[in-house]
Every structure is written in structure tokens, then in C-alpha cells.
Amino acid sequence: MLPPLADLLDSARVVALPMHTRFRGVDTREALLFEGPEGWAEFSPFLEYADAEAATWLAAAIDFAWRAQPEPLRDRIAVNATIPAVEASDVAEVLARFAGCRTAKVKVAEPGQTLADDVARVRAVREAMGPEGRIRIDANGLWNVDEAEHALHALTEFDLEYVEQPCATVPELAELRARVKYMGIPIAADESIRKSTDPLAVAREKAADLLVIKAQPLGGVTHALQIVTAAGFPVVVSSALDTAIGLSQGAALAAALPTLEYDCGLGTASLFLDDVADLRPVDGFIPASRVTPDAAALTRLAASEERRGWWIDRLRRCHALLDAS
Template sequence: MTQPPAPQPGPELDGLPSLEDLLAAAHVVDLPMRVRFRGVLRREVVLLRGPLGWAEWAPFVEYDDRDAARWLAAAVELGWRGLPDPVRTEVGVNATVPAVGPADVAGVLARFPGCRTVKVKVAEGGEELTDDLARVAEVRRVAGPGARVRVDANGAWDVEQARAALRRLARHDLEYAEQPCATVEELAALRVALARDGTDVPVAADESVRRAEDPLRVAREEAADLVVVKVAPLGGVARALAVVQACGLPAVVSSALDTSVGLAAGVALAAALPRLDHDCGLGTAALLAADVVPEPLLPVGGRLTTARADTARSAVDPALLAAYRAPAERERWWRDRLGRAHAVLAGTRGRDRRTGGV
């Protein structure tokens, strides 16, 4: 099917596109998932066709308008402003195992052929530590002794729970634990406790960076060994690069359960980082049962390339947009939300201009 004509670059490239332009460029889709992830079985996403290509705006439904505005800034960068130049053309990718039972682990890992690193969700609501131990043990068994295994608790533990859980999970040779506790203070206390216990599990900060008013605090307070950065929550590739540089910590790039369009922005960030020591969480298209491109951006041999990411951004299929178009009431909800996020972002840009900020 023929692609609709793209908007032409105009004066708005130096600023924020008008709300009218964004609404005219918006396509709201509702995509099924293969497994439950972050408590959802369907992922609602807004695709925006800008002058420089397709962009994605999909803040999780529980996020407030300020969070949603940061995600919108990332979409505007992708579709209207452009991305920084890469310093590498390939990025290693980790497999992602949701909170499934041990019997399902092998099937999930089979969707990530060639990946040498596995991230395992733990501390899911309604489950016990024994469930986490069984899942991680099965991941280690299936992936083998040479694989890197990391766990992600999404801030669900307090310090003592994290201390006890990681002491037991450490037997499976963890690469690191992502956001084991919710607050910066807890992460800092946990790092001290793990050192005292002799538990050799590095701590990574995710939510404490991407959802924080002060994303550099984790570095100042020595609350993490590395940071996990995501393009959309931080407001775009350029801002994420600045945050990583200011933190001075090793970084891992991860997705926010994006379509292939959003994942392409994640690849752009990972490709532009001056230092990249870890595989990145950019293989999550495998968790979607449908995408907006005919050939989803999935790792080959455990890697993604900038060339394939660029292709994915240009390959959005109008037939798929139509097939997975969100119901009318959800489309109205997202369009209303887009208006609110645009108002927040416009206000922020106005204050920045008055104060000389960027």
C-alpha cells in the first residue's frame, strides 16, 4: 500500500510542532502482546509521521502529563529534529524473560536467538521469592554458564528484602540487579549492605534516572554502579546522552516496550554512546504479537544494526496501522492526552527560552 505523503520540513523544525500538526500526523494503534509484561497484555502506541520520518509516542497510561511531555519531546526529536551521529554500527542485545513460570522460560528465550545476555523480571506482584529463584535458575540452565544474567525488580523491594533476595539470587552469577529498590536512598544503602555481606551483585538504576526530576542524583550519592537509560522517558537521544555523560557511569540502553519505531531510537542512542560495555534491552519487539512494520526490528545473532533500525523507521505499513487501529474511545483518549502533553511541553519550552536554557 502506498505511504501517505509526509509533512514537509518547515519553520517548526526550530521549535515544537503545533498541536494541529501532531494530531494530523497521529495514528493510534492497539497491539497484542505474546505474554503479560508490566501487567499488560496489549500495548497502545501513537505513531507520528514527521518530516524526518516516523516517530513513536507511548507513555504508559498511568504516567502523568509531565512524564508524557518528556516522551513527546523524544518523539519530536525523532520525527522533526533528527538524531546524533553514531560511533558504532552494531549494538549487542539482551533477551528479556517476563515473570513466567520455569516451564515457559525456554520458549521465551527461543525468541531471542544468539543473545548472550538475559534480563529476568523478578519481584512481580503476587509472586514469592521462590518463584524468582526458580525462574532465574531455569534461565541459567537454559542459557548456559557462559551467558550473562541480570535481574530487574522495578523497585519492588525494600533494602532488607533486596539484600536477602540478592544474597540468594547471586548463586546464579548475576551481571547486575536493576532497580532493586525504589528510592535513591535505598539504592545507596543497599550497595553498602551488599558490600558488607560480600554479595557481589552490582546495582543498576533505572526508574531513579528516567523518572527522576534530578537524574544525576544516583551518581552524586553513589547509589548505583551503572545506569539504565531509555530514550522516551528522558526526552530524547540527545538528552539521554547528556545525562549519561554527566553521570559518568557505565550505561545500558533499554526500551520502554516500544514498537520497532521506538526501538530504532533506542538503537540510535546505544550507537551514539561513547562507551558501551553491556548488551542493551532493545530486543523487546519479540514480546509483541504484532508490530507496525512488516519485519519487526529483532536482533540477528544477538545484535541490531543502525542500518536495520533506519529501515524500520521508514517501513511503517499503513495496512498494519489500519489493522491495529485503536477503538474510537481509546483514540479520543490518546488525542486528548497528546493535547495536554503538548501544552506542558510548550510551557516548558517557553520558560527555557526566557531563562536561556535549552
């Protein structure tokens, strides 16, 4: 059952986390946190998302705060480093923030940059990690099929683990997968899962080799597990640029998976200059346990009154949508 709005508002705190490097177009990540009977949860759909999409993120937060989660099968989660679209010369400094991570996800296809920039960045990651490091790239759906095929030819020398969401649509992913199958670079789907009204279309169309799963956009841990089971594909659990609270929900999802073959994208706390709790990787892992925000951090990172009002209004609207559904 949906808890009353007043129960969410009683503990609601809006925070603004500063970032080391601009990532996904933002320098500061805002989130609304609240506490329920099971603990703290995070509501942080990206600012540009409409209420209908954002309401799913609220359902996930309520699920995490008000309902017991599936039993964990592991107590810690191996995570990857995340390299924003930085200059190649800055790669080593970014990697150093991800203590012990053996895998790196590298952002490519950044608007305003070129394929040469991507090649230089990935080369710098390979040089820093050595031949045993694992490198995956993420284009966020910004290439067309021809651009993606060309880019993979240029990047194949760096022994890619997989390419995440190289193109925007499921048919494009399927076509690209057929074209580059001989190269042995798996295709991973992210936006085609979390932003789709039919998250299983990728599996039906055999448009990817693995799925990137995020707890908040999919309505919570239990619903995400249902999608994973129905798809029958290997998965990577990833962050939606969450605070430590949201990362702990992602860790709960990763911990409940029957099998976990890949390092997860849940090390993104290292992208922040400050956070409500410390969930940065240690020896390449984060714990699969709930996180309680530090009281001093909630005060230190509190958003302005204007931004708090914006988030509270959004919470009210999304709660009304869930109540009416």
C-alpha cells in the same frame, strides 16, 4: 522550536500491539505514532502517567521526528532477551523468541509471587543459557533493603551480571550497594533515573554502579546523552516497551554512546505477537537505523476509535504543556 499540533495530528496513528505474555501489567501495548521531517516517532507514556510526566515523552518523540540525531558510532546494537515473570517451565519457550541473544534480563519481585518463584525462574534461565550466558535481574524497585539483600543471597549462585532497581529510592540503593558490595553484584538504577526530577542524584550519592537509560522518558537522544556524560557511569540503553519505532530511537541513542559495554534492553519486539515493523533480534543484534512502519500493519493494529480519541486528547494536552513551557 515546537511544531504546530496540526503537524503532529496530520499523520497521527494510534496502534494496539498484542503481547505473548502479560508484562508490566499489560496484555496490549498502546502507542501513538506520527511522522516528521526526519521520519517516524513514537509517543507512548504508560497509561497511568500524568500529563506532566508524559509531556517529556512527547518532547522526545518530537525531537526524533523533527531534528537530526547525533552521529552513530556503530551500525548495530547487541541486545538482551527479556523474561517476564513467567513460570520456570515457560522460560525456554520465551528465550527461543530472542534469536542469538547472549544475555537475559529476568523480571523478579512480581506482586503475588514469591522469592522461590524468582529462584526457579532464574535457575531455568541459567540452565537454558548455560554457564556462558549473562543474567541480569530487574525488581522494578519492589523490594525494601532487607528483602533485596535476602533475595541477592538466594540468587547469587546464578552468577548475576547485575540487579536493576532492586529498591525504590536512592538512599535505599546506596544502603544496599554498601551491604552487598562484597558479593560482587553491581547495582543498576532505572526508575531512579527516568522518573526522577534529579536524574544525577544516583551518581552523586554513588548509589549504583551503572545506569539504565531510556530515550523517551528522558526527553530524547540528545538529552539522554547529556545525562550520561554528566553522570560518568557505564550505561545500558533499554526499552520502555516500545513499538519498533520507539526501539529505533533507543538504538539511535545506543549507537551514539562513546562506549557501550553492556548488551542493551532493546530486544523487546520479541515480546509482541505483532508490531508495526519487524525489529526482533537477529543473531542477538538489532540495526541502529530508523524504522518506517508498514502501512498494512498500521491498519491491522489500529486501536479502537475510543482509544484513538483518548490518545489524541492526551497528545493535545501534552503539546499544550510543552508550548507553555
